[in-house]
Each structure stands twice: as C-alpha cells, then as structure tokens.
Amino acid sequence: xxxxxxxxxxxxxxxxxxxxxxxxxxxxxxxxxxxxxxxxxxxxxxxxxxxxxxxxxxxxxxxxxxxxxxxxxxxxxxxxxxxxxxxxxxxxxxxxxxxxxxxxxxxxxxxxxxxxxxxxxxxxxxxxxxxxxxxxxxxxxxxxxxxxxxxxxxxxxxxxxxxxxxxxxxxxxxxxxxxxxxxxxxxxxxxxxxxxxxxxxxxxxxxxxxxxxxxxxxxxxxxxxxxxxxxxxxxxxxxxxxxxxxxxxxxxxxxxxxxxxxxxxxxxxxxxxxxx
Amino acid sequence: xxxxxxxxxxxxxxxxxxxxxxxxxxxxxxxxxxxxxxxxxxxxxxxxxxxxxxxxxxxxxxxxxxxxxxxxxxxxxxxxxxxxxxxxxxxxxxxxxxxxxxxxxxxxxxxxxxxxxxxxxxxxxxxxxxxxxxxxxxxxxxxxxxxxxxxxxxxxxxxxxxxxxxxxxxxxxxxxxxxxxxxxxxxxxxxxxxxxxxxxxxxxxxxxxxxxxxxxxxxxxxxxxxxxxxxxxxxxxxxxxxxxxxxxxxxxxxxxxxxxxxxxxxxxxx
Numbered sequence: 185x186x187x188x189x190x191x192x193x194x195x196x197x198x199x200x201x202x203x204x205x206x207x208x209x210x211x212x213x214x215x216x217x218x219x220x221x222x223x224x225x226x227x228x229x230x231x232x233x234x235x236x237x238x239x240x241x242x243x244x245x246x247x248x249x250x251x252x253x254x255x256x257x258x259x260x261x262x263x264x265x266x267x268x269x270x271x272x273x274x275x276x277x278x279x280x281x282x283x284x285x286x287x288x289x290x291x292x293x294x295x296x297x298x299x300x301x302x303x304x305x306x307x308x309x310x311x312x313x314x315x316x317x318x319x320x321x322x323x324x325x326x327x328x329x330x331x332x333x334x335x336x337x338x339x340x341x342x343x344x345x346x347x348x349x350x351x352x353x354x355x356x357x358x359x360x361x362x363x364x365x366x367x368x369x370x371x372x373x374x375x376x377x378x379x380x381x382x383x384x385x386x387x388x389x390x391x392x393x394x395x396x397x398x399x400x401x402x403x404x405x406x407x408x409x410x411x412x413x414x415x416x417x418x419x420x421x422x423x424x425x426x427x428x429x430x431x432x433x434x435x436x437x438x439x440x441x442x443x444x445x446x447x448x449x450x451x452x453x454x455x456x457x458x459x460x
Numbered sequence: 461x462x463x464x465x466x467x468x469x470x471x472x473x474x475x476x477x478x479x480x481x482x483x484x485x486x487x488x489x490x491x492x493x494x495x496x497x498x499x500x501x502x503x504x505x506x507x508x509x510x511x512x513x514x515x516x517x518x519x520x521x522x523x524x525x526x527x528x529x530x531x532x533x534x535x536x537x538x539x540x541x542x543x544x545x546x547x548x549x550x551x552x553x554x555x556x557x558x559x560x561x562x563x564x565x566x567x568x569x570x571x572x573x574x575x576x577x578x579x580x581x582x583x584x585x586x587x588x589x590x591x592x593x594x595x596x597x598x599x600x601x602x603x604x605x606x607x608x609x610x611x612x613x614x615x616x617x618x619x620x621x622x623x624x625x626x627x628x629x630x631x632x633x634x635x636x637x638x639x640x641x642x643x644x645x646x647x648x649x650x651x652x653x654x655x656x657x658x659x660x661x662x663x664x665x666x667x668x669x670x671x672x673x674x675x676x677x678x679x680x681x682x683x684x685x686x687x688x689x690x691x692x693x694x695x696x697x698x699x700x701x702x703x704x705x706x707x708x709x710x711x712x713x714x715x716x717x718x719x720x721x722x723x724x725x726x727x728x729x730x
Binding site for chain 1: 465471542566572597629630685708715
C-alpha cells in the first residue's frame, strides 16, 4: 500500500503485468484441465478403441494408427531432404551466395504459408491433376513440404552451434570434407536435429486443415499408400462437424492432447540435454 | 545441394498451381467483381469475396486486441518480473500452448466460449467476438516468446541506467527497456497476425460462417480460410472450385505481404 501512494503508475503497471501472467497461466490450466476432466470419463465408452470403425462405436483406433503411419512416412520423406539442405546451407555454401539467399527466403515463405493453402495445393496437384483422389500418399507429400522449413531451420541452428575446432581437428587429421561433415559435425548436431524432428511430429499430429482434402476423412486403416486415411485431428473434426458424437469427440481430444503434451515434454528434455 | 533447392521448387510449384488454377476463374468473374463483390452465391453464379476479406480482417484485428496487450505484458513478466522457480513452470506451459493443435482450440471454444456468449448476448454465440477471443489465445504463445526474446536482447545497461536515475523497477522496464525492444515486439505481433489470418479449422467452427458483411461484433462472419474449407468438399469442376482457389490466391497475397513486412522489420532490428 505504501508503494501505491509513492508510485501509483508503477504500482498499476506491476499489477497489470502480474494480472496478464496469471491470466495466461489460467488459460493454459483451464484449457487442459477442462478437456481432461470432460474427456477422461468418456475414454471408457464401449468400443472406442476397437480395431474396426463402425457407425456405432466411432472407434478412434484406426485414426491413431493412421496418425502414426502418416508421421513416420512424412518424416522419412522430409527429414533427409531437410537435413541435407541444412548441411548444404551451413557447410558447403559460400557466404553471400545468391542461391543461398533465395533458399533462405523461400524457406521463410514456406513456413509462413497457412496450412489450408498447403491443403489446397495438395488437392490441386495430387487429387485433381494427378487423379489420385484422396490418398495417404497425397497427405504425406503435402505434410512433408509443410514441415520442411522447420527441419531445415532447426538443423541449420544445430550445425552452426558445432564449434569450428571440431572441423579443424578433423581436417588436421587428414579427413576430407565429406568425411568431416558426416562423421564429425553431423553426429555432434544430433540432439538439435532431433528436437527439430520432434517439433515436426507435433505439427504433423496436430494438422487437420492440410489433410482433409488430401488424405481424406476415411476412418479406416489404409490398405496401401493409395487409400484414404484420416488422422486423429481430422477424425476429431469429422466428429465435431457431424455434431452427434460429443462424448467421443471429448475422448479423442484427450488422446490428442496427451500425445501433444508427451511430444512437448520430450522436446523439452532434449533441449535441456542440448544446453548442457 | 539438390535437397537445398527443394524448398525453392516447392514455393515455385505452389505459386504455379495456385495461380494457374485460381487466376482464370478470377479473370472470368472479373477481378474487381471478385474482390469487391459483396454477394457470394456460388449456385447462382455470384462470386464476391469482399465479405470474407472483411471477415478475415475483423477477426484478425479482434485477436490483436485480445492477444497483444496480454501477450506483451506476459512477455514483460517472463523477462523481468518472473521468479526463477516460477519461470521453470511458466515457460513449458506457454510452449505447450503453442503446441496444442488448432482443432483442439476450436473444440474448446465451441464447448466453452460459445455457450457463454450465448448467455451474454442472446445470439447463437458464434461470431466475431468468439472467434477473436479464441484467436487471441492462440496467438498468445507466439507473441510472448518473440517479445520475450526481444526484451531479453536489450542491453541490461539501459535498465540499470534508468534505475540509477531513481526510476522504479516498473518504470525502468516500461520506459527504458520496452521502447528499445520495439522492433522485435512488432515482429512478434506480425507473426501472430500471420497465424491468426491463416487459421482455418478453429475459426470455421466458431465464427458462424455467414457469407455476409457483419453488422455487429456478435454477428457471424466467414473468413477466407473458412470459405475454402467449407465449400471445397462439394464444389464440382468449374467456376465454383476456381473461385475457391482464387480465394486462396488472395489469402496467399495477404500472407506474402505480412511475411515481407516481417523480414523487413527483422532486418531493421539487426
């Protein structure tokens, strides 16, 4: 109270700062708490984790499996390309190279494009132009393009953080450029690369707008790369637009949220390891 | 080297396909009719996306009104007020907020914010205000983390100098440190705007989606992104689909403008 009389402005500023911090924390707790409280009891609905999806059980098991397949295959496609691109940018390119600038600018542009535009692009290219209709493969390629900038940027940062003495030591022992990069520099950058990959997993798992018109909304385990498959996020969307299965939607949201929390915790742990 | 050019290739391809499919439709409708037309009735051949452009702008502006003050103050808290112990909890919580899928935000808004709005305003509860609040929450983590690092990048001597002149802790932070971090904070806000304008699923669930120019802040709007996601499913071959893709082209141009202003700001900051 003494403070209020002496410095009213400062007092109110302090109040405002604390209030907004509290509000933010409150939002986080309320959001997660609400979904968990409403959703966890619904996890026991009969048939929610059945292998077969039917109109009665609205099982999310196929969607979970699809999410895993989608994530793994997308990473298989995007990670090598992204890591090699970053290696080129950091290790091989000369400073001030026009091409490098262009790559940086385009990667930045890619990361700013909203996912719906990616979805539309995938729809035009794969579904219409190539005539694949809704397939797992269209979804995978669309997502791979989407997470590419993320992987390039995090790998780049990890590579830059490797001290030059490592490279010089390797050269000093007579190793060539290729051997230095792949045997010395890349292994020491692995934690950074991994944290980028985990961030990418988070994005893939949470993505829905880019997938609805590329991978489709078919809640079944796909027979091949050319069958339609909905991930967990898309499944949640279809549940909500139908409006009949609120309890199943809560349960799906819980599973999705738990996945995301787990992924976040993992990346947090890796980041800590990186700092040491 | 080959891999590195993939990102260039991807951007070129995206541009090519979008413009190739969108521009003919735009020309057929007439570019000015398309952008400034206020009537969207695909079945009767009216393709005016002006209500959607207005909708996107309103909702984004609303999210700034809710998100920026709170986000900025919270960033100040994180950088200058937060005790070390609390920081270790707050930081992961905010990161988590960034990682929550947009569909979950939409679900949450649909279940929590919409009913509250129904009670308060007596309308359907879906509209600009609801969407703005939700988007304000969604852009919080972006604004907080970018602003926080901008504030931390300001040399400590600014703050100390102000303290030494007899200013209080709060006054030093707000009058000496914050102005110096201005360009970084602006960059964070622009990044948040980009996220808000591109958001699709969550917005389409709580904005009401009426394709008319809204009359008040509680009436429903349809954004450009929602327009695409809602009608793409049943838009057959021809002009309707072309018009939807052209909507994406307009959205793309908006995003490009935002991106360019972001990188300009970043360059000035350096």
